Amino acid sequence: MAREILIVDSVATNRIVLKVKLAAAFYQVSQAVTGAEALERVRRSPPSLIILGGSNDMPAAQLCREFRKLSATENCPIIVQTTETGAEFRLEILAAGASAILEQPCCDALLLARLRSLSRAQETATELRMRESTHRALGLAEMQSSFDAPAKIGVMAVNRRGVAGRMAALRAIVPHRVDLLSPRDVFHNGPDTNGHNIVAPDALVVSLGDDDPEADLQILPNLRARASTRYSGILVLTSDPHGQVAAAALDLGADDVAPQQISVDEIALRTDRLVARKRMSDRLRSTVREGLRAAVTDPLTGLYNRRYALPHVARIAERAKRLGRPFALMVADLDHFKQVNDQFGHAAGDAVLAEVANRFRAQLRAVDLVARIGGEEFLIAMPDTSGTTAQSAAHRLRSAVADKPFYLPKHDLPIPITVSIGVTMAIPDTSPFADGDACHMTSDMRAETLLHRADGALYEAKAHGRNQVELSRPAA
Numbered sequence: 001m002a003r004e005i006l007i008v009d010s011v012a013t014n015r016i017v018l019k020v021k022l023a024a025a026f027y028q029v030s031q032a033v034t035g036a037e038a039l040e041r042v043r044r045s046p047p048s049l050i051i052l053g054g055s056n057d058m059p060a061a062q063l064c065r066e067f068r069k070l071s072a073t074e075n076c077p078i079i080v081q082t083t084e085t086g087a088e089f090r091l092e093i094l095a096a097g098a099s100a101i102l103e104q105p106c107c108d109a110l111l112l113a114r115l116r117s118l119s120r121a122q123e124t125a126t127e128l129r130m131r132e133s134t135h136r137a138l139g140l141a142e143m144q145s146s147f148d149a150p151a152k153i154g155v156m157a158v159n160r161r162g163v164a165g166r167m168a169a170l171r172a173i174v175p176h177r178v179d180l181l182s183p184r185d186v187f188h189n190g191p192d193t194n195g196h197n198i199v200a201p202d203a204l205v206v207s208l209g210d211d212d213p214e215a216d217l218q219i220l221p222n223l224r225a226r227a228s229t230r231y232s233g234i235l236v237l238t239s240d241p242h243g244q245v246a247a248a249a250l251d252l253g254a255d256d257v258a259p260q261q262i263s264v265d266e267i268a269l270r271t272d273r274l275v276a277r278k279r280m281s282d283r284l285r286s287t288v289r290e291g292l293r294a295a296v297t298d299p300l301t302g303l304y305n306r307r308y309a310l311p312h313v314a315r316i317a318e319r320a321k322r323l324g325r326p327f328a329l330m331v332a333d334l335d336h337f338k339q340v341n342d343q344f345g346h347a348a349g350d351a352v353l354a355e356v357a358n359r360f361r362a363q364l365r366a367v368d369l370v371a372r373i374g375g376e377e378f379l380i381a382m383p384d385t386s387g388t389t390a391q392s393a394a395h396r397l398r399s400a401v402a403d404k405p406f407y408l409p410k411h412d413l414p415i416p417i418t419v420s421i422g423v424t425m426a427i428p429d430t431s432p433f434a435d436g437d438a439c440h441m442t443s444d445m446r447a448e449t450l451l452h453r454a455d456g457a458l459y460e461a462k463a464h465g466r467n468q469v470e471l472s473r474p475a476a
Contacts, residue, residue: 009053233274328390422457
């Protein structure tokens with residue numbers, strides 16, 4: 001819920017009645033009589049939401065614009081309560097920055113539903129903006145593109161004939177693709193009646209029927225439950241925009257509710273807002289995903305890093321213990337890699353590391369893990385792998401590096417690179433040995449123990465002349 005709601009109204013009775021209703025719903029309320037007083041109040045203490053009635057010193061549209069100029073309220077939801085119903089007035093109010101228009105006096109259920117809906121949207125947007133700021137500070141967020149492709153708007157109506165003309169008018173004034181969709185089109189994601197594939201819409205306009213609007217509303221939770229439409233903006237048009245049906249629509253997942261017969265211009269404005277909100281959310285979610293990916297990925301090689309690799313090895317070990325299957329762990333280290341950096345430069349060394357990563361990936365299964373865990377050190381984990389198979393894979397990795405020379409940027413001659421690999425095997429106590437490699441195996445499934453054993457085998461490979469594969473052996 002909103003932390004504090006500011007009521008702006010020059011009529012004392014309106015303020016008192018509204019304050020009583022909101023206080024009963026556990027909202028904190030502050031009040032202002034004039035627009036000037038309200039602007040001064042938000043500068044001192046920004047509210048979470050503003051309810052704007054009539055003020056005696058400036059029109060509602062002007063006051064909305066003034067609120068939007070202030071950093072404290074540029075993203076604050078604003079509800080305008082009014083007795084005006086004209087199309088031009090509604091457009092002016094919405095264009096000035098109002099989030100919703102409610103008739104005065106307003107149905108209590110609808111008012112509270114609007115507050116809940118706007119508060120949910122505001123909290124989500126605020127959290128995503130905070131995450132974006134953090135990622136931008138870390139250098140992980142990309143600049144927003146100045147060009148947006150046309151959005152996809154779907155119109156769903158019980159009476160499809162009644163919306164055909166309005167759809168044509170909507171297509172004429174919006175830069176987006178507008179399609180008439182049936183519930184089957186949306187939920188099955190198959191081809192439409194013209195054989196075209198249905199693409200998940202950025203915004204949906206749901207026109208309810210007059211016979212049983214409550215039943216028609218049941219489509220809303222289904223839309224929110226599906227991954228393809230979970231984040232689509234939803235505008236519900238209803239013949240009961242000021243009562244229980246509108247309140248139920250907001251609580252069931254609609255982002256906005258409006259009268260059935262609003263102008264096409266108002267539909268265009270409202271859907272543009274929904275599209276902009278969805279695109280912002282999509283961008284911020286993408287930023288979060290990219291940030292998480294960057295946190296566990298080595299930027300040079302594209303491999304997972306140590307932060308990801310060790311917990312993943314622990315999960316492999318848990319699964320192996322549960323299923324009674326062995327797995328292999330390897331540590332690979334490039335031989336004399338410092339000489340590459342010293343002789344050819346760090347750019348050449350980076351090129352070698354990236355190419356080694358590519359060669360390793362080419363030799364491993366999709367289920368295998370390969371990670372860069374140090375400067376020139378790599379970790380390989382192979383689940384469901386016997387000792388013989390692991391040994392064969394390690395020799396393939398060694399050969400993939402040693403048998404083909406590396407060509408470095410700005411250097412005509414190729415250089416040889418070799419790698420030493422230490423291998424250890426882990427097998428649960430409950431599993432029989434499959435290939436007679438018991439002397440190389442351990443039943444200690446802890447990731448730290450396995451890594452220590454693989455490191456020991458790697459040191460043996462280095463000591464035996466490098467460009468070698470060694471299997472760990474238990475202590476005598």
